[in-house]
Amino acid sequence: MELYLIRHGETDYNKERKIQGSCDIPLNEYGRELARETAEGLKDIPFDVIFTSPLCRARETAEWIARGRQIPVYEDKRLQEICFGEYEGLCCGRKGYNIPDGGAFFDTFFFDTENYQTPPGGESFEDVISRTGAFLTELLQKKEYQDKTVLLSTHGCALKAILANIYHTPVAEFWGEGVHKNCAVTHLSVKGTEFQMIEEGKIYYTPRK
Known part of the structure; x- marks a missing residue:
């Protein structure tokens, strides 16, 4: 399996430094521009299937990449x-x-993750690692995808949680090295349960200064 992971394009919440989480915030115009440019950069990658978070910012990013192709997109x-x-x-x-x-949230969430205190009604890092790990295990067990090229359209923390499962990161x-940029793409080659990192956090656009 060739496995690609992408973080969604920019939203107004990203720009305004607001906490998104499970809020269903759409891409803004710049986010759509990033998705279009990334889709162009990935046009020669023969994706067979795309799995996406159901949140619209990830779904729309996936749809830009799928545009003009006959690729199933599953939430x-x-x-x-x-x-x-x-x-x-x-x-x-x-x-x-x-x-x-x-100020404890910002400092612990990004710089002292061991001591992160889950907000009322929120998830812990362990929660996200657990559910993304369950998805990854299920995907790898499906024989129909073992020789396919698969794209996962997801989010900054969820993407890192997938990588934490792969590399058993504490x-x-x-x-x-930090959260991936919007529309950054990570490519791994998978044989059985062995992962080889081909490229991490590649962007296909020139970032704004």
């Missing part, structure tokens, strides 16, 4: 972004920060 909730519960819609940027926790090291 799976296990590819959704981590849920932040009561904190969704609040600002986590240094300017405009309005999460009622004295929560303390969850982010590694």
